[in-house]
Amino acid sequence: MSCAETENPAAARGRIIASVGGLYTVETSCNICTCKARGIFRKKGIIPYVGDYVNLSEDQVIYEILPRRNAILRPPVANLDQIFFVVSSCKPSPNLQLLDSFLTVTIYLKIQPILILTKVDLDDAHELYELYDHAGIPVYIVDYEKPKSIAAIGALMKNRTGMMTGNSGVGKTTLLNAIEPSLKLPVNAISEKLGRGKHTTREVRLFSCAGGYLADTPGFSTFEVEQYVKMEKERIAVCFPEFRPYLGRCRFLDCAHICEKGCAVVEAVMAGKIAQSRHTAYCNLYQIAKQRKAWEK
Numbered sequence: 001m002s003c004a005e006t007e008n009p010a011a012a013r014g015r016i017i018a019s020v021g022g023l024y025t026v027e028t029s030c031n032i033c034t035c036k037a038r039g040i041f042r043k044k045g046i047i048p049y050v051g052d053y054v055n056l057s058e059d060q061v062i063y064e065i066l067p068r069r070n071a072i073l074r075p076p077v078a079n080l081d082q083i084f085f086v087v088s089s090c091k092p093s094p095n096l097q098l099l100d101s102f103l104t105v106t107i108y109l110k111i112q113p114i115l116i117l118t119k120v121d122l123d124d125a126h127e128l129y130e131l132y133d134h135a136g137i138p139v140y141i142v143d144y145e146k147p148k149s150i151a152a153i154g155a156l157m158k159n160r161t162g163m164m165t166g167n168s169g170v171g172k173t174t175l176l177n178a179i180e181p182s183l184k185l186p187v188n189a190i191s192e193k194l195g196r197g198k199h200t201t202r203e204v205r206l207f208s209c210a211g212g213y214l215a216d217t218p219g220f221s222t223f224e225v226e227q228y229v230k231m232e233k234e235r236i237a238v239c240f241p242e243f244r245p246y247l248g249r250c251r252f253l254d255c256a257h258i259c260e261k262g263c264a265v266v267e268a269v270m271a272g273k274i275a276q277s278r279h280t281a282y283c284n285l286y287q288i289a290k291q292r293k294a295w296e297k
Contacts, residue, residue, distance in 0.1 A: 108235065
C-alpha cells in the first residue's frame with residue numbers, strides 16, 4: 001500500500017532511521033538530516049515509520065513515503081527483512097505457545113523469522129532445536145566457546161534490516177555485544193542504550209550492527225500481541241512451513257486442518273510428522289481468527 005504524495009520532485013531519497021517527537025532522522029546517500037513530515041500525512045492518519053523509504057523536498061521535508069513491504073506496530077518499524085527470536089533453553093524456560101504465535105505473525109507479514117537458542121551450557125536444548133528445525137524455522141545455537149556460532153548470526157545481519165526480540169534474561173545484550181563489541185551495551189540495560197528508557201519512550205531507532213541495521217528491541221510481552229488476531233484464518237496454515245507439503249491434499253477443499261476426516265495435516269500430526277504442539281498452536285490461532293467479527297476484518 002502506497003502512502004505517496006507525489007506533487008513535488010524529490011530533492012533526495014533516503015530512509016528513516018530514527019523517530020522521536022514528530023522529528024525524523026533520514027539517512028540519504030550523501031548525509032543524515034533531521035526532518036519533519038508534511039502535515040497532510042497527519043490529516044490522512046498516516047504515520048511515517050522508522051525503516052520507511054522516503055522522498056524529501058529541497059527544504060528537507062518528507063513529502064512521500066514509498067510503498068512498504070511490511071510493517072509492525074511495536075516498535076513501529078517498516079521494511080524488515082528478518083526478526084531474531086532469542087530463546088533461552090532454561091532460566092527463563094521458553095513459552096512455546098507465545099513463540100509459535102510470534103513466528104506465525106512474522107511469516108504472515110512476509111518477514112523471515114530466525115530462532116536463536118541461548119544458555120545451551122545449562123541445557124543443550126536438543127529437543128527445542130529439533131522441534132523448530134523440523135518445522136522449517138532457521139535455528140541457530142549460541143555457544144560462546146565456539147566463535148563461529150556468533151559469527152554465523154552476525155553474517156545474517158549484513159546488508160539486512162532486522163529486529164531482535166525475546167524475554168528479559170535470555171541473553172540478548174550478551175549476544176549483541178559478542179556480535180558487535182563496539183556497542184558496549186550494559187547487561188540488563190539494552191532498552192536504555194537503544195532509546196527505550198523511561199525518558200525516551202517515544203523514540204524508535206535503527207542502529208548499525210554487523211553491517212546491517214537492527215531496530216530497538218521490545219520484549220515478547222509487547223511484540224505484536226494483538227496482531228495475530230487480525231490474520232485471515234484461511235492464510236494461517238501456510239504460515240506453518242511444516243504444513244505446506246500437506247496443503248491441497250485434504251479430502252475437502254475448504255478443510256480447516258483442525259480435526260476433519262481426510263485432512264492430510266491432521267494425519268501428518270497423528271503420524272508424528274508434524275509436532276502436536278505446533279498443530280495446537282495453529283488450532284488456537286485459527287479459532288481466534290474465526291471468532292473475529294466481520295467488521296473487524
